[in-house]
Amino acid sequence: xxxxxxxxxxxxxxxxxxxxxxxxxxxxxxxxxxxxxxxxxxxxxxxxxxxxxxxxxxxxxxxxxxxxxxxxxxxxxxxxxxxxxxxxxxxxxxxxxxxxxxxxxxxxxxxxxxxxxxxxxxxxxxxxxxxxxxxxxxxxxxxxxxxxxxxxxxxxxxxxxxxxxxxxxxxxxxxxxxxxxxxxxxxxxxxxxxxxxxxxxxxxxxxxxxxxxxxxxxxxxxxxxxxxxxxxxxxxxxxxxxxxxxxxxxxxxxxxxxxxxxxxxxxxxxxxxxxxxxxxxxxxxxxxx
Amino acid sequence: xxxxxxxxxxxxxxxxxxxxxxxxxxxxxxxxxxxxxxxxxxxxxxxxxxxxxxxxxxxxxxxxxxxxxxxxxxxxxxxxxxxxxxxxxxxxxxxxxxxxxxxxxxxxxxxxxxxxxxxxxxxxxxxxxxxxxxxxxxxxxxxxxxxxxxxxxxxxxxxxxxxxx
Numbered sequence: 001x002x003x004x005x006x007x008x009x010x011x012x013x014x015x016x017x018x019x020x021x022x023x024x025x026x027x028x029x030x031x032x033x034x035x036x037x038x039x040x041x042x043x044x045x046x047x048x049x050x051x052x053x054x055x056x057x058x059x060x061x062x063x064x065x066x067x068x069x070x071x072x073x074x075x076x077x078x079x080x081x082x083x084x085x086x087x088x089x090x091x092x093x094x095x096x097x098x099x100x101x102x103x104x105x106x107x108x109x110x111x112x113x114x115x116x117x118x119x120x121x122x123x124x125x126x127x128x129x130x131x132x133x134x135x136x137x138x139x140x141x142x143x144x145x146x147x148x149x150x151x152x153x154x155x156x157x158x159x160x161x162x163x164x165x166x167x168x169x170x171x172x173x174x175x176x177x178x179x180x181x182x183x184x185x186x187x188x189x190x191x192x193x194x195x196x197x198x199x200x201x202x203x204x205x206x207x208x209x210x211x212x213x214x215x216x217x218x219x220x221x222x223x224x225x226x227x228x229x230x231x232x233x234x235x236x237x238x239x240x241x242x243x244x245x246x247x248x249x250x251x252x253x254x255x256x257x258x259x260x261x262x263x264x265x266x267x268x269x270x271x272x273x274x275x276x277x278x279x280x281x282x283x284x285x286x287x288x289x
Numbered sequence: 290x291x292x293x294x295x296x297x298x299x300x301x302x303x304x305x306x307x308x309x310x311x312x313x314x315x316x317x318x319x320x321x322x323x324x325x326x327x328x329x330x331x332x333x334x335x336x337x338x339x340x341x342x343x344x345x346x347x348x349x350x351x352x353x354x355x356x357x358x359x360x361x362x363x364x365x366x367x368x369x370x371x372x373x374x375x376x377x378x379x380x381x382x383x384x385x386x387x388x389x390x391x392x393x394x395x396x397x398x399x400x401x402x403x404x405x406x407x408x409x410x411x412x413x414x415x416x417x418x419x420x421x422x423x424x425x426x427x428x429x430x431x432x433x434x435x436x437x438x439x440x441x442x443x444x445x446x447x448x449x450x451x452x453x454x
Contacts, residue, residue: 001314001319002314002316003314004294004312004313004314005294005312005313005314006292006293006294006313007292007293007294007296007313007359008290008291008292015290018290019290022290023290033355033356033357033360034337034355037316037355037356037357038336038337038355041335041355049292050313078349101337101425102337102338102340102424102425102426103350103403103406103422103425104337104340104343104350104351104352104403104425105337105352105425107349107350107351108337108351108352108355108356188338189338189425
């Protein structure tokens, strides 16, 4: 049983932002509710008012401008996993969305809700980081855009300030010749580990690489230092390099021991799966789906 | 700013129209089990993990436990009680019985509703596609092999009848 709730259904960003300010700590933004309702039921948060943002047209946008996909915050995971332009232009992102939790969560949960919630055990953020995705945030006065990496602050914490809501995610096309891959390790529905890579390979050498890891620490992160280490290296040597990164990965990702596995296990698997993801991005292997 | 604590819900439940006031916090599971006494939809994990409360909203699977009833407004709700036509079992039900696709039976309504949604989406799924789609429907008795076989057989039966209801 949920405690009594009241509903407010704004139809504009301005109205939603004003409601956030007026209702303050009594209110929570509500889109799909996949995460929020669980927390309410378990008494982990205490809201009296749901501000349902699904009536705001701006948050249902899905189009492409100058090679960048603009994905409204209220689109569901299933809508994104099955959308033809997304599957064509960001196939690894579509794949990550298709693997998220289960079909019921994908039908209900939204991309914006997922990113704004910033649960560490999640898929979309990790793959979006290697696409250099950004987010647009709005309040009653206007909008601002920031890199997704700057939006994620800590577990369950984002750069959203009072009165602000996440409007959309921008996913730029990868540079010419670069392709991406997403790999996940899961025993339960929330992933233990998510690894994303994007690569451009020229003559067997890694000409450019982007790497990101999520789930094992507080937030999904790019591994820029490691990206530098594999540039100019033969693709066949990268597996060895990744296997030698335990200290670096521990320092950057802050993994924790939990029911999903020990720190040692997670670091070992991260090294292994970085190799798998890079090889898959390079077209050496196919996704196992 | 006007907030409301109840919602005037209009919904179709297994092809029957229903209208009335529901509290905002009323879940679809509470609506079905306590208000409509449709107890085929089971309460289990209440975390959107196990699939025992799977129902279809406009032919899409959702977890009734973690879905607010007011969200079904204007939509079509389909539960295990709506699957058979009178005394005539659905091909999925027949196949589950034939293959012993249930042991204790607690997860079965959810398995069948998830399978319904799959077959509406993909009338000819492979065993692998069935396993992936039903990955979120847990059977603690471990009847998975028989469940997958039942869905394969029901899919063939639907295809020969050229309809999936």
